[in-house]
Amino acid sequence: MRSNGHTILLAFWTTVKVSALSAAGSLVFGTILAAMRVAPLPVLRTVGTLYVNILRNTPLTLIILFCGLGLGSIITVAEVQTTNYFWLAVFGLVAYTSAFVCEVLRSGVNTVPLGQAEAARSIGLSFIQTLRIVVLPQAFRAVIAPLGSVLIALIKNTTIAAAIGVPEAFYTMRNQLQSHGDSVIPIFVGYALFFIVLTLPTGLLFGWLAKRWTVTW
């Protein structure tokens, strides 16, 4: 049988890849959504609100299954099936997590004094420029800690990708439980430890950043 260690490491690496790609995508799309929700155009605000309300309130399992088995029957991203479902899972995770990033960021935007937006407008900055130069940098700094929580939740949510065949940590754990049904507890503990190794430093990092960027009045 192939080396167990090699399979496990590969699975852990896949989890890291899914987490990193989904995190990057969610940050980008979440920012766009937040911008939409505070935009002067009512259409943008409505679309943004609708998106967030639907995606935030749908269970992630449904979203991933829809992406994999529903969308997957219509579009094919890659020839190799595991790669195909990998990207569909990332897509689903981004769609879901960006709703949360958007809401977190929006509360950050609300902490920026209105006077700043007014001042920016009065010196002729456009909406996008106001966001980019004045509001968003401060908003991010204010909510860096909750963003860390969202990221930690995302790392753990990647286990759902196993439902559509992505060979990440949980998928591999299930395979191992099958062939080593007598060491269930050590297997569980081992995989839980792996996730702690991923999430604990992330939490610490964001906590440190939050302290460093504390908004003092």
Add this chain to the structure above:
Amino acid sequence: MRSSRMAAVAGAAAAALALVLSACGSDSGTSGGGTSTSSGNSIADKAKNDKTLNIGVKPDQPGLGLQNSSGQYSGFDVDVARYIANKLGATKINFVPTLSANREAFLQQGKVNMVIATYSITEERQKVVSFAGPYYIAHQDILVRAGDSSIKQADDLKGKKVCSGQGSASGDRIEEQYGSAVNLIRLPGYGDCVNQLLGGQVQAVTTDNTILAGFAAQSQNQGKLKVVGTFFSNEIYGIGLKKGDTKGVTAVDNALRAMFKDGSWKSALTKDLPQVPAETPPTIGKFDIPFEQ
């Protein structure tokens, strides 16, 4: 405060690394598999005294172990279970839904007295579980859409999109034998795989022919699916009992012999799995049956 936090992180990282390294190389040692059951714990005694048995069966395999919406179980495994329990003297059976990954754990914890759930006998499993039987020899096979004749044997799977189950020996076999030459995806359940096949996303599903035949026989799949019939392994279905229960193994084997002899084995097979060849019953106690083409 900072240094103790760093120490905690380093400790967690070291523990995870230790786990990975220990998994490299030999399989994790069996823990506590050696205790043999004393005479009071045998399933034969439990059936006689309590008149009740807890039997683990699959809840999601049509034709073998399937639970319908009113909680009733049906299938070949279930029929074998009922016959054996009856022969052992039990009047009441509690069927416990058992997934592949739970089978050893349930037996070791005593949650079930017996497992009949497409349970293939392997050397690894014999270290932790005692097997009675076998009660059927299944074979790894391929399921395709009814009109598809491009796949006639295992080698034809190369370059095709194939689906198998997570944690299944069949999926492992394809991965080990063909590696990336076969475009394989492994989903949690065979129901998912069959849906992929019907929807056209994959061209074949591979696992035991019994499981495949069960899906092909479902009323909603009539005429749409075909079991290719190219056997490329022996899956020796056994009855799992708690490790060391030699009295139980003998009792269950005797019950099985009776089932083979009086024709109920064959009639259960033809009723539940009409697509599989009604082979002659396997030799009881013969666990090592090397596969010949």
